[in-house]
Amino acid sequence: PILRAAVLKGDQNISAPSMLRLLGNRFSEVPPELLQVRGLRSLSLGGNRLHSIPPDIQELRSLEFLYLGGNFITAIPSELAKLPSLRYLVLCDNKIQSIPPQLAQLHSLRSLSLHNNLLTYLPREILNLVHLEELSLRGNPLVVRFVRDLTYNPPSLQELAGRTVKTRNVPYAPSDLPDSLVRYLSLASNCPNPKCGGVYFDSCVRQIKFVDFCGKYRLPLMHYLCSPECSTPFSSASQSSTSQSESDSEDEASVAAHRMQKVLLG
Structure with a gap:
């Protein structure tokens, strides 16, 4: 009743609450009334x-602080990325298995708490969170054991032909090919290994790449290789620091050391 009254006040143009703390209750879903409090800046449902x-x-466009720790959440909707003012996001102590790459759109985000979940990797796009100062990851499988998925389906004849066309720059006129093949050739993705120069379409290898955020920790981020033989120096955590420094790829070198102030792994 109190919550509904607060929402009704907002509907009547009376000052609606900017902060709601509903910790330790028995909500099995987010009350729909909350999503009507458009001026809400802080919401705690831990x-x-x-x-x-x-x-x-996504309707809570003014939200700056969102605490959802200590629940049974298994997935993060991509709509969460449509909160332009969000600075602090707490999703710890849940059952989350993956992070949607769309979260990279949270350009105001300063702190992201993901500890004690079921994460095995982080999406590459998380590097775009340029204002992120604190990232908490302890208690996830990606910290307990670094995983690598080498499942690989051999390329089809169409993909092999497409790779040849793209890597060897075989000239072709779009008017000489069916529209479906022209579209297919436009979907080529470059292999992230700077020493490879290859491309892939549908057949690729999913691996973990270790990226240095703050000079002390190498975080496992998901990336895709064009074949199992195409390995990068950072596909293994056992490389020496000398070989790592000598073979830094350009995209890693572009990550400023001051971006991430604190990475909590333990």
């Missing part, structure tokens, strides 16, 4: 029984 985050969370 220690409840939430299993999901509603996509309509």
Whole structure:
């Protein structure tokens, strides 16, 4: 009743609350009334029984602080990335298995707490969180054991032909090919290994790449190689520091050391 009254006040143009703390209750879902409090700047729903985050969370455009720790959340909706003012996001102590790359759109984000979840990797796009100062990852499988998935389906004849066309710069006129093949050739992705120069279309190898955020920790980020034989120096954590420094790829060198102030792995 108190929550509904607060929302009704907002509907009547009376000062609506800018902060709501609903910790340690028994909510199994985010109350829809909350999503009507458009001026809400801080929302705490930790220690409840939430299993999901509603996509309509994107309606809280003024939200700066969101605490959803200590629930049973298994997935993060991409709509969460549509909160332009969000600075602090706490998703610790849940059952989250992956991070949607769309979270890289949270350009105001300063702190991201993901400890004690089920994460095995981080998406490459997280590097775009240029204002992120604190990232908490302890208690996730990616910290306990670095995983590598080498499942690989052999390229089709179409992909092999497409790779040859792209890597050898075989000239062709779009008017001489069916539209479907022209579109297919435009979908080529460059292999991230700077020493490879290859491309891939549908057949690739998913691996973990270790990227140095703050000079002390190498975080495992997901990347895609064009074949199992195409390995990069950072596909293994056992490389010596000398060989690592000599073979830094350009994209890693471009990551400023001051971006990440604190990475909590333990």
